[in-house]
Amino acid sequence: xxxxxxxPRHKITKRGQNVTFRCDPISEHNRLYWYRQTLGQGPEFLTxxxxxxxxxxxxxxxxxxxxxxxxxxxxTLEIQRTEQGDSAMYLCASSLLPGTSGIYxxxxxxxxxxxxx
Amino acid sequence: xxxxxQSPQSxxxxxxxxxxxxxxxTVSPFSNLRWYKQDTGRGPVSLxxxxxxxxxxxxxRYTATLxxxxxxxxxxxxxxxLSDSASYICVVSEGGSYIPTFxxxxxxxxxx
Numbered sequence: 001x002x003x004x005x006x007x008p009r010h011k012i013t014k015r016g017q018n019v020t021f022r023c024d025p026i027s028e029h030n031r032l033y034w035y036r037q038t039l040g041q042g043p044e045f046l047t048x049x050x051x052x053x054x055x056x057x058x059x060x061x062x063x064x065x066x067x068x069x070x071x072x073x074x075x076t077l078e079i080q081r082t083e084q085g086d087s088a089m090y091l092c093a094s095s096l097l098p099g100t101s102g103i104y105x106x107x108x109x110x111x112x113x114x115x116x117x
Numbered sequence: 118x119x120x121x122x123q124s125p126q127s128x129x130x131x132x133x134x135x136x137x138x139x140x141x142x143t144v145s146p147f148s149n150l151r152w153y154k155q156d157t158g159r160g161p162v163s164l165x166x167x168x169x170x171x172x173x174x175x176x177x178r179y180t181a182t183l184x185x186x187x188x189x190x191x192x193x194x195x196x197x198x199l200s201d202s203a204s205y206i207c208v209v210s211e212g213g214s215y216i217p218t219f220x221x222x223x224x225x226x227x228x229x
Binding site for chain 2: 040042043044048056109111
C-alpha cells in the first residue's frame with residue numbers, strides 16, 4: 001500500500017494522559033499536514049511541514065499539542081494532558097510541493113480516532 | 118474572517134437522480150477551491166481542484182463550477198449511485214498562505 005498511513009487507527013485514553021499519533025506520508029511527498037475533525041464538521045487545519053521544517057503552527061489548538069517530523073519522513077502528533085474536548089478524528093495528509101500554478105494534490109490518510117474518557 | 122458555507126446540510130436522493138451541492142465562501146485573496154468526498158470513518162478524497170481562471174471542471178460524473186466574482190461554487194453529481202453516499206466538503210485556500218478553510222460538508226444519502 002503506497003498511500004498515507006496512520007497509526008493507531010483508534011485510541012481510547014483517560015483524561016490527563018498523553019497520546020502520540022504517527023503518520024507515514026507517501027514516500028516522495030515533501031509536505032505533510034495535520035488536521036482535526038470533530039463529528040459533523042469539516043477538517044480543521046492544525047499544522048504542516050515541508051520536509052523537516054514546520055512552516056505553520058499557529059493553528060495548533062493549544063500548547064498541549066505538538067508535532068514533529070524529525071527526518072522529513074514520518075511525523076508524530078502529540079497531545080499532552082488530554083481533555084474530553086480532544087476527542088476527535090485526527091487526519092494526516094501529504095503532497096508534493098505546489099507547481100507553478102500553486103496547485104498540489106493532497107492525499108489523506110484514514111485518520112486516528114481519539115476518544116478521551 | 119474566512120468562511121466557507123455549504124448547503125444543503127444534508128440531502129437524500131434516489132439512485133439514478135442528479136443533484137447539486139452549493140458552496141459560498143468569503144476567503145480572500147483566493148487561491149483555489151477543492152471539492153472532496155469523504156466516506157464515513159475515512160479520510161477525504163479529492164474530486165476537483167479549481168483556480169481563479171477555471172469556471173468548470175469535471176471528474177467522471179462529478180462536475181464542479183466556480184464563479185469567482187460571486188464567490189460561489191457548485192458540485193453537480195449526475196446519475197447518482199449508491200456509492201455516492203458520503204459527505205462532500207468544499208475547501209478554499211487563501212492566496213499567499215497555505216491555510217485552507219473547510220466547509221462543514223453536505224451529507225448525501227442515495228437510496229435504491
